[in-house]
Amino acid sequence: MSDTRISDLFAQGTAPESDPAFVKAVAADIGRARLRSRLLALARPVTGVLALSGALYVAAGLIRPVLAEQLAGTPEFMGVPMPLALAALVAGLALSARRYVLFR
Amino acid sequence: MGGRLEDTPDELVVAQAMTGDDGAFAELVRRRQKQVRDLLRRLCGDHALADDLAQSTFVKAWRGIGALRDPGAFGGWLKRVAVHAWLAEARRAAEPLDDDEAGFLAAPDPAPSPQRAAGGIDLERALARLGPNERLCVVLAHGEGLTHAEIAETTGLPLGTVKSHVLRGTEKLKRICAKVDGDE
Numbered sequence: 001m002s003d004t005r006i007s008d009l010f011a012q013g014t015a016p017e018s019d020p021a022f023v024k025a026v027a028a029d030i031g032r033a034r035l036r037s038r039l040l041a042l043a044r045p046v047t048g049v050l051a052l053s054g055a056l057y058v059a060a061g062l063i064r065p066v067l068a069e070q071l072a073g074t075p076e077f078m079g080v081p082m083p084l085a086l087a088a089l090v091a092g093l094a095l096s097a098r099r100y101v102l103f104r
Numbered sequence: 105m106g107g108r109l110e111d112t113p114d115e116l117v118v119a120q121a122m123t124g125d126d127g128a129f130a131e132l133v134r135r136r137q138k139q140v141r142d143l144l145r146r147l148c149g150d151h152a153l154a155d156d157l158a159q160s161t162f163v164k165a166w167r168g169i170g171a172l173r174d175p176g177a178f179g180g181w182l183k184r185v186a187v188h189a190w191l192a193e194a195r196r197a198a199e200p201l202d203d204d205e206a207g208f209l210a211a212p213d214p215a216p217s218p219q220r221a222a223g224g225i226d227l228e229r230a231l232a233r234l235g236p237n238e239r240l241c242v243v244l245a246h247g248e249g250l251t252h253a254e255i256a257e258t259t260g261l262p263l264g265t266v267k268s269h270v271l272r273g274t275e276k277l278k279r280i281c282a283k284v285d286g287d288e
Binding site for chain 2 (some may be wrong): 006
């Protein structure tokens, strides 16, 4: 058995030259992979926001009794103690500024 | 656009696919499907599994093609993706990758197949009697025309091991094929 005979054997193959069904199956797989990656990309920020909201809710429950004592008698804005409203405003502005600086 | 793509040189189609053009990528699948499926059929010896691996190879290629730097390197890169898909499947199926000389000598003669019945040598069945690493090196050397250094780079095997696998695997393959030829 010569090397040429081995090369001849390898020159033949069992897969068809043209197979539209296979090309379609690959296209369908790619479509599914694309949908999966889009859903994942969407799920990531949603999960982040939900986790942050949960953490804030728990933290608010923990600090409420402490703050209630300290904020007793302070002026209120739409039912929220003024120092809290101002703190939320400052935090929001700081986050926006950070975002602006990071993603400029 | 589809009609024009068919006449477009490979490198330009790859360059288009790298920009996220799905039509160009489909054209690459059309052009390369036989090559990838033949490679995997020789490695697996199982057409259904090989075709599944070929599909996942093309999906991985679609995911990674944007990171390819040189469109001319697409062919070699696609082969590497296919080989890695097969290696991962072999590991998952816990197929022993170390070659077993005693197993080769004790292995039964390949069963008849339509190709053998028609008077030809069934290369895939003959290859199935080689150890997985030997089979990989022999297929890449003879089927894909890779040099020993390219095989070492593609498979991650040491160069000396590749040379030994190609030499010993080819000898074994010749012995198997000569036996089949002699039986006819």
